[in-house]
Amino acid sequence: MLRPLLLLALCSASTLALSAPPDDSTLRSLADEPYWHSLGHYESGKLGGWRSYVDDDDFFLADGGEHDPAAELAATLAALYAPASAGDRHPQCVFPARTRWLRERLSLTDLPTVECKEFRTWYADVAPHSTVLVFPAAYLNSPSSMFGHTLLRIDQADIDTQGSPLLSSALNFGAYIEGMDNSVLYAWKGLMGGYPGLFSLLPYREKIGEYSRLENRDLWEYRLNLTPDETGRMLEHVWELKQIRFDYFFFDENCSYRLLELLEVARPGLRLTAQFPLTAIPADTVRAVIDAGLVADIDYRPSRERELLTRTAPLESEELRWVRQLADDPQQLERDDFQALPSERRALIQDGAYRLVRYRVTGEERDPANAAHSYRLLQAINRNPPPRLDVERPVLPENGHESRTLQFGVGSRDERAFAEYGLRMAYHDLIDNLEGFPLGAQIEIAQLRLRQYEGNHWKLQRLDLAGIRSLTPLTPLLRPWSWQIAAGLERIAEGDGDDRLVGHLNGGGGFTWQLREDLLGFALATARLEHHPEFGAVISPAAGFDSGLLWRNGAGNLLLEARGDYFHNGEVRRRISLAQQFELRDTAGLRVGLERSFSHRAEPETEFQVQLRWYFY
Structure with a gap:
């Protein structure tokens, strides 16, 4: 051109x-x-x-x-x-x-x-004065959001006195998707660079709705100390990138990496991108921005789901029943037995019911019946307002452990001693150091484990492409599915006393229960596809189960788990395992594991291992 x-x-x-x-x-x-x-x-x-x-x-x-x-x-x-x-x-x-x-x-x-009329009109409409880095926290149920996301909010000069952040502009970099790719295809093409990436500038209120409501994600807002001139310089470069395409990769050339480049344009001399030669996990990039001395203040916006759960947390089981009834039918407000409740309890119930209605219709088109429900509940709330909702601020996401992990372990498998060496590129499993992460969430990408047995005999023990688990507990008001999926290579015991490396893809779904504040119980039905050279078929299917307990205790996290796989050819595998992570410090953990496995093709085996884990980038 x-x-x-x-x-x-x-x-x-x-x-x-x-x-x-x-x-x-x-x-x-x-x-x-x-x-x-x-x-x-x-x-x-x-x-x-x-x-x-x-x-x-x-x-x-x-x-x-x-x-x-x-x-x-x-x-x-x-x-x-x-x-x-x-x-x-x-x-x-x-x-x-x-x-x-x-x-x-x-x-x-x-x-x-x-x-330059077009540029000057656009620049005047945005009116850049200050910059806020926005971090919508990780959301496991969206493939594009598993690691979180970052964007920039561009504020005008009077934002703190006369304006509202909702009127600001949101600067976002993301994959440009044409058509309706399903989640699996989206994840694959995102990993392989199958989408172009584009910058976009849109009203911040739209992003607030998308993240805190549509995807039920908490929002963290980091106000940066960029001067008006630095913010303006960055916006000038954003104009240069209008409709300009980049390659887009989930793990490195992604939303967070591109925004670090913009900050380097805003303030010459920053060296942010050089810290991320291989991967750019959003939480790590936020940490890099903080370490560079760019953050002046931090604000928190809870998600719609968190607000609902916080509002209804003080309610008893009978009161929660009223919340569900009012959300289904606001006419219940006129019932004598509801009106007989103390005024302050009715206020909490009505507000909880309104929030439940709004939560249920998240992402749906406007429906007159739901709108009428909401309006009726709002009228009741206005007549009897509840106390101000104060949502406890969670641990800052950047305070969690860093995303890459080195592992060194020693142990024995049926009296054969071994040393194990591992590397995981990203980024958290169920019993890793928990601060900054939700209990019951796991995202592991690209994990390699090598074993050295006595006699200097080396084996590739595992090569995991991905392992994702979402154990979200049921509540009296919400009934989310728990699910998991994993793919890679792993060692399977054989009848000749040896083991064999097989390829697998497995997943499952079920439910998780909050047994205590720090204790989850889960049960999932599973399915597995396996490529095993000794099986007659190229791909062998299996059905099974995965259940267990996840306990947050004073020393760290403990996982007790039982699994079973029942193959179409008669092969049956069962395993019970116990693992405890001791949180030594932010950057290190000690893990002790014991496992007993059973198979029709091999004798039962017992494995014990002590493993030191070092978190770094």
């Missing part, structure tokens, strides 16, 4: 030449500056040279500019002198951040004067 303008500028060089053109050494020096690399989203190539993360020809003015920062700088400088008649398509209008930087660094006083 802009290359014809560049040619026009070059052809007109005799009449539009720079009054004092910079020499080649000056241009090379500028092209080597980190800030120019930030504006072009350049990174050092693995085999030398440069490459840009931008995957869109419209972003570059020079042929090969995605690999040559110096050529792109020279082409940009020449293009800035194109005739002003190009209007909003002039390079000064399309690249305001580049223009500002080159004007300042080279003292360019003879650039053509271009009005």
Whole structure:
């Protein structure tokens, strides 16, 4: 789009030449500056040279500019002198951040004067003054949200006195999806870079609705200490990225990584992205922003689900029954036995019923009957208002352990001693150090475990691609499903006293119960697909179960679990295991495990292991 303008500028060089053109050494020096690399989203190539993360020809003015920062700088400088008649398509209008930087660094006083109406109107509408980093917490029931998400809120100057954050703009980077991909396809294409990534700017109130209500996610808002000029500089670069495509990968080139790049544009000298050469888990990037001294204040917005559970927590079982009845039929408000309840208890019940109605219709189109239900309950609430709802602020998500884990263990399997070495790229299992994570949540990605038996005999014990578990307890008002899914390679005992590496995909669904505040019980029906060289079929299916207890205790977390798989060919496997994690410190844990396994193809085996786990990035 802009290359014809560049040619026009070059052809007109005799009449539009720079009054004092910079020499080649000056241009090379500028092209080597980190800030120019930030504006072009350049990174050092693995085999030398440069490459840009931008995957869109419209972003570059020079042929090969995605690999040559110096050529792109020279082409940009020449293009800035194109005739002003190009209007909003002039390079000064399309690249305001580049223009500002080159004007300042080279003292360019003879650039053509271009009005740039579209950019200036857009910039005035956003009115950037300050920046807030927003972190919607992890939500296991959405593949795109398992690790959480980050976005930026751009506030106007009067936000604290005359405005509302809901009127601010939300700056988001995400995968651009055409069509209706299902969750499995979405996760696969997200892992493999199958979607382009785009920046978008939209009203913050829409994001509030999407995350805290539609997806029932808590929101953390980190007010950054960027100056108005730094915020404005960042927005100028956002204009340059309008409809510009990047590759999108869940684990590295994702929402959080792209926003770190914007912060490096806002404040020259920041080195945020360099900390994430392999993966960029949102919680880790939030921690990096805090460590860089960018955070001035932190606010918390609870999700609709958390507000409902907090409001109804003081209610007795009979009062909770009234909450369900009123949510189903507000006419119950007129019943004599309800009106006979103390006024303060009716206030809590009515407010709980209203919140339950709003929770049930989350994500649905407006329904007149539900709207009428809500209105009737609101009338009752206005006549008898409940006390102010104070939601206890959870532990800050960045206070949890870091996402990568090194593991070293020693143990024995039926009197054969071994040492085990493991690496997990991300990021938490059921009994890892719990602070900053919900009890009953597990997301493990890319885990490798190697064993060294006596006699220096090495084996690949496991290679897990993914292991996700969501054990969300039932409540008197909510009945969420618990579920799990896992895929990878694992060792299975054989009848000859040896074991074999098999591929598997398994999952299941069921329910979890809150037996005590710190104790969960769960029971799931499961299914398994296995590729076993000794079985007749290429893929062998099995049905089974997975049940157990998860206990948060004074030392850490304990998991007692029983599993069974019943294959179509008659093979039966059962396993019972007990594991306790001792939380030594934020960055370390000690895990003790005992397991007894049974199989039709092998004798029963007992395994004991003590494992040291180190959390790091």
